Amino acid sequence: MDRRTVLQGALGGLVGSSLVPFTRAAARAASNVSNTSNAPSASGADGAPDTSNAPSLKRLSDKIAVLSGLTDNVLVLSTGEGLLLVDSGSPGHTGALLDELRQLAGGKRVRALINTHWHPDQTGSNAALGKAGATIIAQHKSRDWMATAHYIPGEDRYQKALPQAAWPTQTFYSGGAMTAGGEHIEYGHLLAAHTEGDCYVYLRDSNVLAVGHAASPVRDPQLDWFAGGWLGGRLDALARLYQLANERTQVVPAYGPVVSRSALKAEHDVLQVIYTRMVDYLRKGYSAQDMLDAGVMKDLSRTWADPKKFVYDAFKGLWGYQDTLAPNIV
């Protein structure tokens, strides 16, 4: 039995069933389309406290939608046997998420959930969905972070492990593939793009690419350095995602509107400028503050809400790679 067979078997009734459009109720829900909310999501590793309570829905096709507003983005694929989600939204929004899914899909069960990473805004309803029988899939290291208490340096506190029902029931190292309702789905590790356990999820037939927090077209890009995210990893990930996509791909970040692959290139290119500057400053022995003072965030193609936080996080991320950045950095 090969890996693909195992994955298909674990998804049970999803496999081989045909894609089924959302219900009439979904069409009503979809009439309130507002996918470009700039309100911050619930508090978590990636954002400010939630001030929004208005869920909104963006239809990408008659079977695929992005739910946002109450949570970071949740991608929903409807199949004849149930729903497949990418990410489960922020903590405290489980009831609202399930209500929205009921309106959207007429009570279909969530059969499978893929987490793009382990942060709270992506795993808030994992426990409820896991208890209800959903297969939960994530990169192996993301499962470790969900299953283990850990320190959060930015908040100077310890985070308890999630309850066992929230833990992924299938993990992978480099990636995997499956078929759900006739849709070919691929997912792959994005090494150190934002944490050490990020992945993309590509609905290949529908040409929809969920990228989690590996791309951030609206908010400042976040590097969770304590969990292994660093600038070089993010650059590699953005380049890989750009190659994976084409000019018609609908790219779904963890937060913000659906974008095209040009947004991936734009983020890659501005981060490349910052990376090059930072490596040059490292050669000169600069601290993070020295880099800010020297203008590392000046004259860029986009602006940052909190450039100081970004530079400090990026600087800490470079610690682990100082012997590989360039031949003349000790």
Ligand SMILES: [Zn+2]
């Ligand atoms: Zn995140």
